[in-house]
Amino acid sequence: MSTRVPVVERVLSANDAVAAEVRAQLDGRGIFCVNLMASPGAGKTSLIERTVEALKGEIAIGMINGDTSAAAFDAERSQRAGAVSVHVNTGGKCHLEAAMVRDALSLLPLDEIRLLLIENVGNLVCPMSWKLGAHVNVLIGSTPEGDDKPYKYPKMYAGVDVVVLNKIDLLPYVGFDCERFLRGVEALNPGLRHFRVSCRTGEGLEEWIAWLKQQIGARR
Amino acid sequence: MHELGITEAILDIVLRHAGGARVRTVQVTVGEWTGYAGDSIELFWQELARGTAAEGARLEFRFEPATLKCRSCGTVFGANGSDLQCPQCSALGGEPAGGRDCTVDAIEVEGGDAA
Ligand SMILES: [Zn+2]
Numbered sequence: 459m460s461t462r463v464p465v466v467e468r469v470l471s472a473n474d475a476v477a478a479e480v481r482a483q484l485d486g487r488g489i490f491c492v493n494l495m496a497s498p499g500a501g502k503t504s505l506i507e508r509t510v511e512a513l514k515g516e517i518a519i520g521m522i523n524g525d526t527s528a529a530a531f532d533a534e535r536s537q538r539a540g541a542v543s544v545h546v547n548t549g550g551k552c553h554l555e556a557a558m559v560r561d562a563l564s565l566l567p568l569d570e571i572r573l574l575l576i577e578n579v580g581n582l583v584c585p586m587s588w589k590l591g592a593h594v595n596v597l598i599g600s601t602p603e604g605d606d607k608p609y610k611y612p613k614m615y616a617g618v619d620v621v622v623l624n625k626i627d628l629l630p631y632v633g634f635d636c637e638r639f640l641r642g643v644e645a646l647n648p649g650l651r652h653f654r655v656s657c658r659t660g661e662g663l664e665e666w667i668a669w670l671k672q673q674i675g676a677r678r
Numbered sequence: 679m680h681e682l683g684i685t686e687a688i689l690d691i692v693l694r695h696a697g698g699a700r701v702r703t704v705q706v707t708v709g710e711w712t713g714y715a716g717d718s719i720e721l722f723w724q725e726l727a728r729g730t731a732a733e734g735a736r737l738e739f740r741f742e743p744a745t746l747k748c749r750s751c752g753t754v755f756g757a758n759g760s761d762l763q764c765p766q767c768s769a770l771g772g773e774p775a776g777g778r779d780c781t782v783d784a785i786e787v788e789g790g791d792a793a
Contacts, residue, residue, distance in 0.1 A: 460702055461790030465695050469687045469706075469780040552680050587712055588683070612757050613711045613744070616774045645762050645771020648749075 473588055476556035480591025483563060484574065488678040489520075491574040492670075493592035495614070498580035500600040501624040504657035505666075506575055512667045513573065517674060520571035522546055522562045524554040524579045542566060553585040554578050560591075573674050586617045594673070600625040601634040608642030616646040620653070622666060627656040681714055684780060685722035691782045692732050699787035701732040709777035710744035710758060740783070746772035 468474075484491050496502045510519055521543035544562045548554060559576065566574070576592055578585045586595075597618040599607055602625060608615040615621070621643055629636075636654075643650055653669070655662035692704050708714050716739040727733050744757040748764040754775050755765050762771045 459790065460786050460788055461699075462784055462786050463695050464784050465691060465782045466784075467691050467695075467782050469684055469691065469782060472687060472690060473683075551683050553683070555683055587680070609762055612746075612762065613713070613774070613778075641770060642762065646746075646774075648771075 470587060470589075473556045476560055477589035477591040480556055480560050480563065481593075483560075483568075484591065484593070487568050487571075489568065489571055489574050490670075490674045490677045491576065491592040491594075493576045493578060493585075493590050493595045494598060495578045495585045495595065495618070496580055496598035496600075497603060500580075500598045500603065501657050502577055502580065502598055505598055505622060505624065505655070506577060508657050508660070508663055509575070509667065509670065512663065513670070517572050517671070518542075518570050520544075520566045520568070520574045521577065522554070522559060522566075522574070523577045524548055524558070542571070548579060552579050552581050553588050554590060555588050556590050572678070573670070586614050594619040596620045596622060598622045598624055599639070601628050602632050605635040605639040606642075608639065608646060612646055615643055618647070618650070620651045622653045622655060624655055624657055626654045626661060627659045681718035682722050684712075684714055685719050685726055688719070688782055689723070689726050689730070689732060692735070692785055693730060695782075695785055696731055696787050698731060699789055701735040701785055701787050703736045703738055703786040704732070705738045705740065705783040705785070707740045707742055707779070707781045707783055709742045709779050711774060711778045712780045714780060716741075735785075742777045744777040745775040747775040748772045 494502050494506065513519060523543055524546050525548065544565045546554065546558050546562050548558065554576065576590060595618045597614060599621060601623065643652065653662060653666045655666055688706060692701055708716060720737055723737055727735060745754050746757045746762065747754050748767065748769055749772050750769040751764065751767040753764050753766040764772065
């Protein structure tokens with residue numbers, strides 16, 4: 459004897475509910491939150507360092523650094539750059555989940571922070587599935603990765619709000635076709651906001667910073 | 679290892695709906711956009727379900743391909759490994775359509791009066 463029980467429940471609905479809680483908490487305090495995603499080596503931590511340096515003394519920044527191990531290397535880099543940082547060990551998971559962000563929030567001085575940067579774990583497949591409660595999902599791409607990424611990871615490019623293309627100083631060397639890349643981005647996500655930067659030379663970063671400031675300003 | 683979190687979530691849902699009854703089968707739809715591999719979920723499942731009412735339950739997967747819906751002509755076409763071009767009108771890209779979610783569709787539990 460057995461009984462069939464209809465369920466029809468999205469596997470991530472519990473995560474999404476926690477993400478909504480996180481968002482409500484951030485909104486209640488006027489904190490602007492950015493979820494940064496990228497493949498390993500695209501320059502997530504470099505962009506964070508540059509951003510923290512540019513906003514230091516002007517906007518208080520909190521950081522949540524996700525890592526698959528207990529080694530708080532990236533968190534230390536952000537901390538040195540001047541952000542209050544919480545390191546989250548995902549215990550082997552290749553992405554952050556909303557509950558990890560909720561728990562990390564309780565360790566941050568939320569009354570002082572105006573910008574919260576979440577450094578997700580580096581990969582282009584799963585972080586996109588897990589909503590964290592951030593206001594914008596930013597994908598950092600880099601020119602050595604190739605211009606075919608939107609075609610190979612359509613889900614990632616279809617789901618993000620902003621693309622930051624890093625390492626444009628390498629354009630003369632890596633054969634990256636910006637037109638092809640942006641055509642792919644546009645195909646999946648029409649009108650998507652994008653920035654072209656070099657975290658090494660600083661080129662293009664002022665536009666990214668100006669946009670961030672404008673978003674932060676709109677919160678309070 | 680992105681299936682670890684997913685498998686935990688599946689088990690939570692299953693145990694909640696089973697209401698303490700022993701679970702025999704779990705029907706799961708896996709969309710291709712999610713990138714989840716059924717055999718990885720299976721592996722984590724063996725570990726995570728041990729000692730619960732769902733220990734030994736069989737997972738039945740239904741796979742749903744990733745598709746895009748053309749913004750010009752509405753044709754739904756496969757998004758996987760393609761050049762993202764509509765086969766009907768050649769327009770580039772489209773809205774993500776099928777294959778975006780992973781859902782628990784139904785479970786089968788021991789006992790009860792249904793067949
Ligand atoms: Zn078409």
